[in-house]
Amino acid sequence: MRQPGAYSKLLSGGVSGKTGPHSLPLARIKKIMKKSSEDVKMISGEAPIVFSKACELFVEELTKRAWLITLQGKRRTMQKDDVASAVITTDIFDFLVNLVVEDRNNSTAAVAANKLG
Amino acid sequence: IIITEGDAPPAASTTTNAIANIPSPPNAAAGEVNLEQQQGFKRDADQYMPIANIIRIMRSILPAHAKIADDAKEVIQECISEFISFITIEANGRCHREYRKTITPEDVLAAMASLGFTNYLEPLTIFLNQHRAQKDSDRSSMNPLPQFVRRGGGSGFVQCQELQGSHMEEYGELTTTINDYIFGNHGGGEGSSGCREFDPFQ
Secondary structure (H helix, E strand, O other): OOHHHHHHHHHHHHHHHHOOOOOHHHHHHHHHHHHOOOOOOOOOOOOHHHHHHHHHHHHHHHHHHHHHHHHHHHEEEEHHHHHHHHHHOOHHHHHHHHOOOOOOOOOOHHHHHHHHH | OOOOOOOOOOOOOHHOOOOOOOOOOOOOOOHHHHHHHHHHHHHOOOOOOHHHHHHHHHHHHOOOOEEEOHHHHHHHHHHHHHHHHHHHHHHHHHHOOOOOOOEEEHHHHHHHHHHHHHHHHHHHHHHHHHHHHHHHHHHHOOOHHHHHEOOHHHHHHHOOOOOOOHHHHHHHHHHHHHHHHHHHHHOOOOOOOHHHOOOOOO
């Protein structure tokens, strides 16, 4: 019986591992995609693969921004509030604001969010 | 102790309910409420990316001495799922508007562009093209049927599909290996149906 995985390694031995195992599980990505809306029906096989890379880029960006805030606070441990501040101060992360600010009365993130309006 | 569940939390909960929050059943006694709350804090792993993978990506960015609080990891985990949903809904809308049923990678990329993630487009396009080139070379190499292969190697490797120029060199080197595979293990005229659109989800 053919083993596509083993065979492709023969040919791609010299190629960089970028198209090899993906850093995030594709089946789970597909599951989350399906859950996002009732009328998501069919998903091409390649779409989760694009997402695996996109999520990697997303985590990298969010981490970098949060870490900058950690450094501004002269700390070495990234806190949840650092992530929250990164979200609040980045326009394209607006869709995440409700996720990071659960208590609008307390927490530095809530105060910052309130200030930004 | 008998634990009775109240209404089960909706399976298709919208993404804004990303923080797992199971309401305690209305008739629960005090002891049972505590257990429910404990269970409420257990995350439904299915709706998030595995934390180990996320930490690995974060560590590739951060300096060696950096530490990450557990709740920071968890909130990022939630953000990723929200990101996927956010983009997917936009991509799906695009599909509907164009009367298509299947969300394609191009839909995903277009959705990211319109939602402001323009910085991701270039690396993602490169990644996608690499993946497709890889897949094409896999498929091409697996198709050769005995009748299309000439023994003797070199540029005598012929097959039914059109080969792109860049692949010919690879095949030249590996023809012996491929010929061994075909004539060594091959049980008969097995077709190429096995490798069409290898979909890991089916």
